[in-house]
Amino acid sequence: MEKKKIYLADDEQPIRDLIQLFLAAEDYEVQTFPDGDKLLSAFDKSPSDMVILDIMMPGTDGLVLCSEIRKRSNTLIIIVSARDSETDRIAGITLGSDDYLTKPFSPMELVTRVKALFRRMDLDRGSYRGEIYTYGNIKVDVNKREFSVDEKPLDITPTEFALMVYLLERKDQAVSREDLLKYVWKFDFEADTRATDDVIKRLRKKLVTAEANAKIQSVWGYGFRLELGDTHEEYKK
Numbered sequence: 035m036e037k038k039k040i041y042l043a044d045d046e047q048p049i050r051d052l053i054q055l056f057l058a059a060e061d062y063e064v065q066t067f068p069d070g071d072k073l074l075s076a077f078d079k080s081p082s083d084m085v086i087l088d089i090m091m092p093g094t095d096g097l098v099l100c101s102e103i104r105k106r107s108n109t110l111i112i113i114v115s116a117r118d119s120e121t122d123r124i125a126g127i128t129l130g131s132d133d134y135l136t137k138p139f140s141p142m143e144l145v146t147r148v149k150a151l152f153r154r155m156d157l158d159r160g161s162y163r164g165e166i167y168t169y170g171n172i173k174v175d176v177n178k179r180e181f182s183v184d185e186k187p188l189d190i191t192p193t194e195f196a197l198m199v200y201l202l203e204r205k206d207q208a209v210s211r212e213d214l215l216k217y218v219w220k221f222d223f224e225a226d227t228r229a230t231d232d233v234i235k236r237l238r239k240k241l242v243t244a245e246a247n248a249k250i251q252s253v254w255g256y257g258f259r260l261e262l263g264d265t266h267e268e269y270k271k
Contacts, residue, residue, distance in 0.1 A: 073087075114144070
């Protein structure tokens, strides 16, 4: 089986070398870059299966780079950063990252998250072959990995796609944040549930913009539920 290719951009060489060492030990093909501009140039020539980005780098910072890569591709993106404010985390997820890890972190934690995201992608491809879901004016063709509202394509990330499939399978039922982490992110360890909230916010905004007649309703103190009805104006924010 062909190795998964990962691009890593971080301006600190010891961090690049350490992450590369641990990921290579798990049989990933890893290429590192001292800044985001060099990574983007390489990605344009030969896209990778995953990108790991630091935020604070010379030249183009990680958040801008995340946005640029997301315009080009739905490849998996993990942001690693010393900045742990809620604003930074939401910005990273909103711009299209699939996970956000705060420095300092254990290299094994990053490896676990990388494996979890790839495992989710592989399971998605095998578990839902041929399935087509419709709900209101939303249609999802899992085999073709197409998502549309009123027959108009809507561009969503792999994480958003997996989350929507999970909610569509359980439409009108409440699902917990912990279940989303376990079955969408495939995290088999205790993780920060803010990741689910951030992706839900981003997905809600896209559904509002596309004028979907289904909404992701918050279930206080528990999680979320997909239900029919006009999307809320506050989700545009």
